[in-house]
Amino acid sequence: RKEVEQDPGPFNVPEGATVAFNCTYSNSASQSFFWYRQDCRKEPKLLMSVYSSGNEDGRFTAQLNRASQYISLLIRDSKLSDSATYLCVVIRGSASKIIFGSGTRLSIRP
Amino acid sequence: GAGVSQSPSNKVTEKGKDVELRCDPISGHTALYWYRQSLGQGLEFLIYFQGNSAPDKSGLPSDRFSAERTGGSVSTLTIQRTQQEDSAVYLCASSLAASGGQHEQYFGPGTRLTVT
Numbered sequence: 001r002k003e004v005e006q007d008p009g010p011f012n013v014p015e016g017a018t019v020a021f022n023c024t025y026s027n028s029a030s031q032s033f034f035w036y037r038q039d040c041r042k043e044p045k046l047l048m049s050v051y052s053s054g055n056e057d058g059r060f061t062a063q064l065n066r067a068s069q070y071i072s073l074l075i076r077d078s079k080l081s082d083s084a085t086y087l088c089v090v091i092r093g094s095a096s097k098i099i100f101g102s103g104t105r106l107s108i109r110p
Numbered sequence: 111g112a113g114v115s116q117s118p119s120n121k122v123t124e125k126g127k128d129v130e131l132r133c134d135p136i137s138g139h140t141a142l143y144w145y146r147q148s149l150g151q152g153l154e155f156l157i158y159f160q161g162n163s164a165p166d167k168s169g170l171p172s173d174r175f176s177a178e179r180t181g182g183s184v185s186t187l188t189i190q191r192t193q194q195e196d197s198a199v200y201l202c203a204s205s206l207a208a209s210g211g212q213h214e215q216y217f218g219p220g221t222r223l224t225v226t
Contacts, residue, residue: 032213043201043217044153087152091213098143098213102152 003027004090006101013078014109020074021104023088032091033071035062037084038103044087047073075106083108112136114218116202122224123192131187131221135204142185143205143215144177146198153201159185160207192225199223 006023013019025033033050048055050062050071061074071090075082085103115134123129135142144156155169159179170176174192179185189196199222203215 034214043219046214046216049214098155098158098215100145100153100155 001026002102004088004099004101006086006088006104008102009105010107011104012107012109015078015080017078017108018074018076019078019106020072021086021106022070022072023090023101023104024070025090025099026069027090027092028066028069030069030090030092033062033064034089034091035060035071035073036087036089036100038087039084044100047086078108080108080110082106114202114204114216116200116218116221118221119219120222120224122226125194125225126191128188128190129192129223131189131200131202131223133185133187133202133204133218135183135185135202136216137183139204139206139216140182141205141207141213142179143203144185144187145201145203147201147220148198156187189223192223194225197223197225 004025035047036044037047038044048057048062050064052064054063059076063072085105087103088101090099117132141160143158145153147153157164157167157169157177161182162179174190177187199220201217201220203217205213205215
């Protein structure tokens with residue numbers, strides 16, 4: 001079993017819809033969490049950090065559930081430009097324990 | 111300000127040749143990371159530097175891979191005697207530090223390596 005798991009998708013939703021996906025992690029010692037987005041054939045770009053209290057940035061909301069060991073990303077009023085692969089990142093201990101999930105592919109249709 | 115830069119952007123090499131990939135991190139970022147990503151796959155961590163030292167090299171896939179960082183800035187990843195399975199995009203990232211909640215990484219555009 002992978003230490004960080006994501007549903008690969010693809011999630012195919014209409015423009016304007018709300019979509020959410022999770023990322024589960026297996027090591028309870030995990031300390032920091034992030035969401036990145038990666039467009040096709042581009043480098044990953046930091047989307048947002050995930051704080052214990054949850055955080056919101058415009059249409060994006062990230063949550064952390066330590067008890068169940070997952071983080072979530074919610075996108076409201078989705079735009080065509082939201083189409084990308086969303087990678088979750090889990091960090092425990094030193095920088096050598098940075099683990100990227102394999103990503104969830106999201107496709108927004110007109 | 112300038113982001114992370116990598117060179118070359120594309121490299122095609124013959125099996126058995128050595129290649130050197132370069133990464134210029136964001137100025138002031140003390141931590142630097144190397145990853146590779148095969149087509150349609152997730153990121154595979156290779157190595158990270160805090161300053162000039164690499165505390166953990168266990169992510170390097172074989173002893174044909176090595177990396178160094180001098181002056182706390184530019185890093186080079188060297189692959190000796192390249193094999194076809196080395197073909198991938200090699201991504202470099204930097205962050206302010208490698209600990210203390212400063213892990214937010216900024217990626218370069220990558221070097222696409224093709225071994226023929």
